Amino acid sequence: xxxxxxxxVAASYLLLRKAVGWTGTLLPVVLVAGDAAFxxxxxxxxxxxxxxxxMRNILVGTLCVLGVFLVAYDVGVPADRRITNAAGAGxxxxxxxxxxxxxxxxxxxxxxxxxxxxxxxxTAFLAxxxxxxxxxxxxxxxxxxxxxxxxxAAFYRASGALMLCLAAAAAAANLLPAPVKAAxxxxxxxxxxxxxxxxxxxxxxxxxxxxxxxxxxxPHRPAPRQDPxxxxxxxxxxxxxxxxxxxxxxxxxxxxxxxx
Numbered sequence: 001x002x003x004x005x006x007x008x009v010a011a012s013y014l015l016l017r018k019a020v021g022w023t024g025t026l027l028p029v030v031l032v033a034g035d036a037a038f039x040x041x042x043x044x045x046x047x048x049x050x051x052x053x054x055m056r057n058i059l060v061g062t063l064c065v066l067g068v069f070l071v072a073y074d075v076g077v078p079a080d081r082r083i084t085n086a087a088g089a090g091x092x093x094x095x096x097x098x099x100x101x102x103x104x105x106x107x108x109x110x111x112x113x114x115x116x117x118x119x120x121x122x123t124a125f126l127a128x129x130x131x132x133x134x135x136x137x138x139x140x141x142x143x144x145x146x147x148x149x150x151x152x153a154a155f156y157r158a159s160g161a162l163m164l165c166l167a168a169a170a171a172a173a174n175l176l177p178a179p180v181k182a183a184x185x186x187x188x189x190x191x192x193x194x195x196x197x198x199x200x201x202x203x204x205x206x207x208x209x210x211x212x213x214x215x216x217x218x219p220h221r222p223a224p225r226q227d228p229x230x231x232x233x234x235x236x237x238x239x240x241x242x243x244x245x246x247x248x249x250x251x252x253x254x255x256x257x258x259x260x
Contacts, residue, residue: 014206014207015206016069016072016073016206017073017202017203017205017206018202018203018206018207019069020066020069020070020073020199020202020206021199021200021201021202021203021204021205021206022199022203023062023065023066023069023199024066024195024196024198024199024202025195025196025199025200025203026199027047027059027062027066027195027199028047028191028192028195028196030055030058030062031047031050031055031058031059034054034055034058035050035053035054035055038053038054038055039053039054041053042182043185043188044102044185044188045102045181045182045185045187045188046099046170046174046187046188046191047059047188047191047192047195048094048098048099048117048121049099049101049102049188051098051099052098052101052102059095060095060096063091063092063094063095064092064095066088066091067088067089067090067091067092067095068088068092069088070084070085070087070088070091071084071085071088071089071092072088073088075139075140075141075142076142076143077139077140077142077143079134080131080134080140083127083130083131083134084127084131086123086127087123087124087127087128087131089120089123090120090121090122090123090124090125090127091120091124092120093116093117093119093120093121093123093124094117094120094121094124097113097114097116097117097120098113098114098117099114099117099118100113100114100117102178102182122167122171125163125164125167125194126164126167128163128198129160129161129163129164129167130160131160132156132159132160132163132197132198132201132202133156133157133159133160133161134156134160135148135153135156135160135201135205136148136152136153136154136156136157140205152204155201155204156201156204156205159197159198159200159201160201162194162197163194163197163198166190166191166193166194166197167190167191167194169186169190170186170187170190170191170194173186173187173190174187
């Protein structure tokens with residue numbers, strides 16, 4: 001891979017990772033701030049319930065963009081490509097199949113769509129957690145690249161584990177009685193923290209990607225060596241002003257011996 005091509009690939013990876021990271025990090029903040037600005041209703045019980053608020057278009061549009069980014073993400077590792085494709089499909093499914101509304105009675109169609117929504121949400125959270133965990137592996141920046149530093153690897157593993165725990169906590173909180181869920185907003189808190197953790201980890205990975213500085217990407221070019229003959233030229237030229245040592249006059253050696 002040439003230097004110019006490697007630079008273009010690195011820039012695209014950095015841009016895509018940062019775009020995914022900022023989208024995930026800012027989504028809960030934008031939804032809360034926007035809903036507070038346009039309505040005075042209570043905080044929804046989950047992120048999915050923003051579909052039934054004035055922020056519906058923002059939620060659906062952001063999830064669609066995030067899903068497309070994840071599907072487009074590819075560092076040349078087949079396993080990572082399959083996982084991010086699953087994550088992207090899950091995020092797109094969450095956007096296209098809304099959760100049932102928080103009303104006492106829902107229709108059969110809403111129940112079916114809601115079931116698909118929860119399936120895609122579980123798929124997305126699981127795949128995103130695995131992707132973040134795999135950021136700590138060698139080759140996460142492309143085939144042949146080295147693993148990140150021990151501190152960065154520990155951060156990515158902790159982020160992936162935290163996301164999985166928060167998603168499981170949100171699923172468990174969904175089993176609580178409706179009055180408890182409405183009063184505590186536990187599902188929203190767990191989901192928002194999981195998405196923010198996902199976004200921060202992708203921002204960190206985007207800033208850490210530097211394939212142009214990796215020796216496997218660009219061959220090392222040692223400094224050109226100077227020919228020993230050229231290095232000795234000045235010394236040789238300085239000795240040409242007088243007779244060479246081998247051309248010493250007869251008897252010169254004997255005179256030196258007598259002086260000693």
